[in-house]
Amino acid sequence: MLKVNKIYSLKLLIPAAIIYGLLFVFPTVMSFFFSFTRWNLREWTWIGFDNFKMFFDDPSLLIGFKNTFIFAFVTTILKVIFGLLFAVFLTSKIKTKDFLRSAIFFPVLVSTIAVGIAFSVLMHPSEGLINEVLAFFGISGPNWLGNPTLALYSVALVDVWKGVGIATVIFIAGMMSIPKDYYEAIQIDGGNKFDAFKNITLPLSRPATNAVIILALIGGLRTFDLVWAMTGGGPGFSSDLIASIIYKQYQAGFYGLSTAGNVILFLLVALIVFPIFKMLTRKEVDI
Amino acid sequence: MKSQKKLWLFLGAALLLSLFLAGCGSNNNEDTAANETSGESTNTEEEFPETEISFLVDNQTVTDGIDAVAAEVKERYNITLNTEIRPGGTEGDNIVKTRLATGEMTDMMWYNSGSLFKALNPEEYFYDLSGEEFVEKIDETFIETVSVDGATYGIPGESASAGGWLYNKKVYEELGLEVPNTWDELMANNDAIKEAGKVPVIASYGDTWTSQLVILADYYNVHSQAPTFAEDFTANEAKFADTPEALRGFEKLSELQEAGHFNSEETSTTYEDALRMLAEGEAAHYPILTFALPAIEETYPDQIDDIGFFGQPGENAEDHGMTLWMPGGLYANKDSENVEAVTQFMEFFLSEEGQELYMAEMKAQGPYVLKGVELPEDAYPAVKEMVPYLEEGRVGPALEFLSPLKGPNLEQILVEVGLGMTSAQEGAESYDQDVERQAQQLDLEGWNE
Numbered sequence: 001m002l003k004v005n006k007i008y009s010l011k012l013l014i015p016a017a018i019i020y021g022l023l024f025v026f027p028t029v030m031s032f033f034f035s036f037t038r039w040n041l042r043e044w045t046w047i048g049f050d051n052f053k054m055f056f057d058d059p060s061l062l063i064g065f066k067n068t069f070i071f072a073f074v075t076t077i078l079k080v081i082f083g084l085l086f087a088v089f090l091t092s093k094i095k096t097k098d099f100l101r102s103a104i105f106f107p108v109l110v111s112t113i114a115v116g117i118a119f120s121v122l123m124h125p126s127e128g129l130i131n132e133v134l135a136f137f138g139i140s141g142p143n144w145l146g147n148p149t150l151a152l153y154s155v156a157l158v159d160v161w162k163g164v165g166i167a168t169v170i171f172i173a174g175m176m177s178i179p180k181d182y183y184e185a186i187q188i189d190g191g192n193k194f195d196a197f198k199n200i201t202l203p204l205s206r207p208a209t210n211a212v213i214i215l216a217l218i219g220g221l222r223t224f225d226l227v228w229a230m231t232g233g234g235p236g237f238s239s240d241l242i243a244s245i246i247y248k249q250y251q252a253g254f255y256g257l258s259t260a261g262n263v264i265l266f267l268l269v270a271l272i273v274f275p276i277f278k279m280l281t282r283k284e285v286d287i
Numbered sequence: 288m289k290s291q292k293k294l295w296l297f298l299g300a301a302l303l304l305s306l307f308l309a310g311c312g313s314n315n316n317e318d319t320a321a322n323e324t325s326g327e328s329t330n331t332e333e334e335f336p337e338t339e340i341s342f343l344v345d346n347q348t349v350t351d352g353i354d355a356v357a358a359e360v361k362e363r364y365n366i367t368l369n370t371e372i373r374p375g376g377t378e379g380d381n382i383v384k385t386r387l388a389t390g391e392m393t394d395m396m397w398y399n400s401g402s403l404f405k406a407l408n409p410e411e412y413f414y415d416l417s418g419e420e421f422v423e424k425i426d427e428t429f430i431e432t433v434s435v436d437g438a439t440y441g442i443p444g445e446s447a448s449a450g451g452w453l454y455n456k457k458v459y460e461e462l463g464l465e466v467p468n469t470w471d472e473l474m475a476n477n478d479a480i481k482e483a484g485k486v487p488v489i490a491s492y493g494d495t496w497t498s499q500l501v502i503l504a505d506y507y508n509v510h511s512q513a514p515t516f517a518e519d520f521t522a523n524e525a526k527f528a529d530t531p532e533a534l535r536g537f538e539k540l541s542e543l544q545e546a547g548h549f550n551s552e553e554t555s556t557t558y559e560d561a562l563r564m565l566a567e568g569e570a571a572h573y574p575i576l577t578f579a580l581p582a583i584e585e586t587y588p589d590q591i592d593d594i595g596f597f598g599q600p601g602e603n604a605e606d607h608g609m610t611l612w613m614p615g616g617l618y619a620n621k622d623s624e625n626v627e628a629v630t631q632f633m634e635f636f637l638s639e640e641g642q643e644l645y646m647a648e649m650k651a652q653g654p655y656v657l658k659g660v661e662l663p664e665d666a667y668p669a670v671k672e673m674v675p676y677l678e679e680g681r682v683g684p685a686l687e688f689l690s691p692l693k694g695p696n697l698e699q700i701l702v703e704v705g706l707g708m709t710s711a712q713e714g715a716e717s718y719d720q721d722v723e724r725q726a727q728q729l730d731l732e733g734w735n736e
Contacts, residue, residue: 038730041388042408045730054724060696060717125552146554148708234495235554236703237696251377252695253384253406254728 035260040253051260061261063237064245071156071227071241072220078160079216080209083167087205088197090168091175101172105165112162116229119158120145123230145231148238155227155239162226163219167212174208175201210280214273221269242268335365338628341393342368343383345375348397348615349581352649353444356632356641363635366628368395376496377695387412394623395632397444400432400616401688404441406729409433413440414619414626421637429656432613432688441616442633448577448652449673450504450610450685451598456668458485458571459595466597468604470539477548477572486570490549490705493557498701500574501543501599505536507608507683508601517689523726523733528715537704537711537718539599544707553706559586566590574599576612577652580667584650596669598676608681609673613688614656691731694721 035051037044055061090101107115122129123144131141144154182200191199224243227233233240233248246261344350350370357368371393373382380403386392387407398404415438416422422430422439433441452473459466462483467473477487491497509516513532519525520533527533543549550556550570562579564570566587573579577596584591598609617636619629635641642660651666654677662670676682687693694700697718704714726734 038728040729041384042411050727054727058720058724060699060721124555126555143552143554146552148706232495234699234702235492235706236699236708238708248377248695251381252725252728253380254695254724257724257728 031259032263034256035263037256039256039259041255044256047256051257052264054257055261055264060237060240061245064240064242067152067238067240068221068223068242071152071159071223072217074153074156075159075163075220075223076213076216078156079164079167080212082160082164083171083212084205084209086164086168087171087175088201091172101168104168107162108165110162112225113229115158115162116226120230123154146235148235151231151235151239155230158230159220159223159226163216167216170208170212170215171205174205178204210277213280214277217276218269218273221272222265337365337367338625339367339369340395340623340625340628340632341371342395342397343371343373343386343393344397345379346372347375348445349649352645353636355644355648356636359641359644360632360635364628364631366632368632383407390622392620392622394620394625395629396618396620397615398441398618400429400441400443400613401684402691402693403687404433404616404618405435406691409435409440409618410438412621414621414623414629416440416442416619416630416633419630419634421634424637424657426656426658428684429613429616433616433618441618442637443614443656444617444636445614445649446651446653446655447614448612449596449598450500450576450612451574451596452504453565453573453575453577453579453669454595454597455565455568455571455593456595457593458568466595467600468607469600469602471602472604473600474542474546474548477543477546480571481548485568486550486564487548487572488543488550489556489561489564489570489573490543490553491556491558491561491573492553492702492705493555493560495698495702497558497561497575498698498705500576501540501705502536502697502701503685503687504574504599504610505539505601506686507598507610507681508535508606509533509686510683511606511608512601517686520686521690521692521731523723526715526719527722528712528719534711534715535601537701537715540701540704541707541711541714544705549705554702562586565594568593577669577673580652580669581650584667592668594667594669596672598681606681608683609676610685611653611682612685691729692722692726694718694725696721 034044036046036048038047038050039045086104090097090104094100123131125131125141125143125146128141128144130144134141142150145151178200182204183196186196186200222243223241224247227239227241227244228247231239233244242261242265246258246265249261250258342353344353353368354370360366360368373379383392383396383398384407392412398407417434417437417439422442425442429443429447430439433439454466458464458480462479464476464479465472467476480487509530509532513530516525516530516533520527520530525533527537550564556564558579561570561573561575562583563586565573566583567590580591580594583594598607600607617633619626619633623629636645637657642657646663651662651670653670653673654662662674700709700714700718700721703709704711709717723734
C-alpha cells in the first residue's frame with residue numbers, strides 16, 4: 001500500500017464546504033423537516049405525515065404520478081431511439097455532417113419557456129402552422145393541446161424535439177470512441193452495414209445509451225417548465241405532472257404541502273433512477 | 288468498472304453544465320418605472336422635503352388614474368411615486384407574501400380587498416388608517432373588507448366591479464331578444480342565438496381563470512336563497528356538493544356545455560379572443576367581470592357602446608340581482624420610513640380634487656364605494672345598466688368577500704365541467720375537497736379536528 005502524501009491541507013476545503021453546506025445541505029435538511037409541518041413562512045406546526053397522506057389521497061394530486069411516469073418513459077424511449085438514429089446518420093460519411101450536427105443540437109440551447117410558447121402557437125387547432133400544413137394535405141389535425149387525452153403526449157413530443165440534441169451528441173461521442181478495427185473485422189468476415197450496427201455499434205455504445213437513459217429519465221420525472229408554458233397542466237388536470245402540481249400548491253400558499261411534494265419527488269427519482277442505473281451499468285461492456 | 292466511471296463523468300459534466308446555465312439566468316423583473324413629473328415649483332421644496340415612496344402594483348391593473356393623481360401630488364407635496372410592477376394572479380400573491388415575510392415590501396402596495404387581503408395577517412404588516420379623517424369618506428361595505436379587529440388598513444383604489452354577463456346589444460336587436468330575467472329565459476335566448484349561427488356563450492379556457500365566472504357570479508342567487516351559506520361553508524358545515532342552491536352554479540355551467548352553447552376550441556380561446564368575439568358580434572354573451580369593459584374600450588373603442596350587462600339570472604324573475612366585486616385597495620406598509628408621505632398621498636387620492644383627476648383618466652367599471660360619489664354621466668352603457676340593480680338593492684358581494692375559503696384548483700375543476708369531462712356533481716365534490724385542503728393547510732378554525 002502506497003502512502004499518499006497529502007499536499008493540500010484540509011482547511012482549504014472550508015470555503016467550499018461552507019457554501020455547499022449553507023446553500024445545499026441546510027435547505028435540503030430543512031425541507032425534510034418542513035414537509036412534516038403546516039407552514040406559512042413565519043410559523044409552523046408539526047403535523048406528522050398529514051401532508052404526505054393528503055398527497056396520496058387526493059385524485060387531483062394522484063393524477064400527477066400517472067402522468068409523470070407516462071411522460072418520463074415516453075420521452076426517454078423516444079430520445080434513445082431518435083438519438084441513436086441521428087447519431088448513426090451523423091457519424092456516417094455525409095457532406096453536411098457538421099451543419100446537421102449543429103442543427104440538431106440547436107433546440108437544446110433555446111429557452112424551454114420560449115420553446116413552449118412557440119409550440120403552443122404552432123399547435124393552435126385552427127390557426128396553428130402544424131394543423132394548417134396538415135389541412136393543406138387534406139388531413140384535419142387534432143386539437144393538440146386542447147384535447148385532454150392528447151395534451152400530455154403533445155408536450156412529450158415537444159420535449160423530445162428539444163432534448164434529442166443532447167442524446168444525439170452523447171451517442172456520437174460514444175460511437176466515435178469505437179475503434180475502426182472492429183468495423184474492418186466485420187467487413188472481412190463478410191458482414192453488411194446492418195450486422196455492423198447490430199453487433200458492434202449497438203453493444204459498444206452501451207455507456208452512451210445508459211447516460212442518455214439516466215439523463216432523460218431524471219429530466220422527464222422532474223419536468224416542469226415545458227408543461228407549464230404549454231398547457232399549465234390542463235385542460236383541467238389532464239397534463240399535470242408532479243412538479244406542476246407542487247408548483248400550484250406552492251402558489252396557493254400551501255408551503256408545507258408543496259415541500260412534502262418535493263420530498264416525494266426526490267425520493268421517487270432516487271428510487272427509480274438508482275436501480276435502473278445499477279441494472280444498466282452491470283451489463284456494460286468495456287471497449 | 289471503467290465504463291461506470293465514464294458514465295459518472297458524463298453525468299457530472301451534464302450536471303455542471305446545467306448548473307452553469309442556471310446560474311446565467313439572472314432574475315430581474317423588478318422594473319422600476321419612475322413617474323416623470325416636472326417639478327417646476329421650487330417653493331414646495333421649502334415646505335415639504337423631497338420624499339420618494341415606492342409602490343407595488345400588479346400588471347393587470349391599469350394605473351393611469353393613479354399616475355395622474357401622483358403627478359399632482361408631486362407638484363404639491365414633493366412626493367414622488369415610484370411604481371414597481373409585479374405579476375398578477377396566484378404568482379403575484381406569492382410575491383406579495385414573500386416580500387412581506389422577508390420585510391421587503393414597498394411603502395405602499397396595491398392588493399385585493401376581502402379574504403385574500405385578510406389572509407395576509409394584516410395586523411403584522413400594515414399601518415392602521417382608522418384614525419385618519421379620510422377613512423370616513425369610504426362606504427362601510429368596503430371598510431369591512433379591509434378591516435381586522437376594528438383596525439382599517441386600506442382605501443379603495445378604483446371603482447367596484449360586477450360579475451355577470453356582458454352581451455352584445457346589436458346581436459340582441461337583430462334577433463329581437465329581450466334581456467333575460469330567469470335562467471330559463473337566458474337558455475331560450477341562447478337557443479335562438481345558436482339557431483342564427485352565432486356563438487351564444489364564450490368559453491375562454493385559454494385563460495383558465497375566466498372559467499370561474501358562471502359559478503362566482505351566481506353567488507347573488509345563492510345568497511338570496513340560502514343566506515347562511517357563506518357562514519356555514521366557512522365553518523365546515525355546508526358544502527357545495529350537498530347544498531342545492533350552491534350546486535346550481537356548477538349545474539348551470541354543465542347545462543351550457545350540454546346544450547352546446549359554447550364556442551368550439553374553448554381551450555385555445557383566450558380572454559383577448561373572447562373580447563374580440565363579443566365586440567365584433569361573433570358571439571352574444573360573455574360571463575366575465577366588468578373590468579373587461581376598459582379593455583374592450585381600449586381595443587374596440589367603436590364597439591364599447593354595443594356592450595350591455597346583466598347579472599346572472601336565477602329561477603325567480605323578481606329577484607334578478609348582480610354579484611359585486613369590491614375594488615382593490617391601497618395599503619401602507621407599517622414599517623416604512625415614509626408612512627406619513629403615504630397617508631398624505633392617500634388623503635389627496637380620496638379628496639374631491641384627487642378623485643376628479645382620477646376619473647378624468649379612468650371610467651367606472653361599476654359603482655364607487657365612496658360616500659356621495661355617483662356614477663358619472665359618461666359611464667359605459669354597460670355600467671349604466673347596473674343602476675336599477677343598485678337602486679333596488681338587488682346586489683350582493685361575491686363569496687370571496689364573505690369567506691376566506693377559495694380553493695386554488697377551482698379554475699381547473701370548472702374547465703373540466705365546462706368541457707364536459709366531469710359532471711356538475713363530481714366537479715362540486717372535487718372542489719369541496721380542494722377547499723378542505725386549503726382550510727387545513729391554512730389552519731382555519733373548525734377544519735383541523
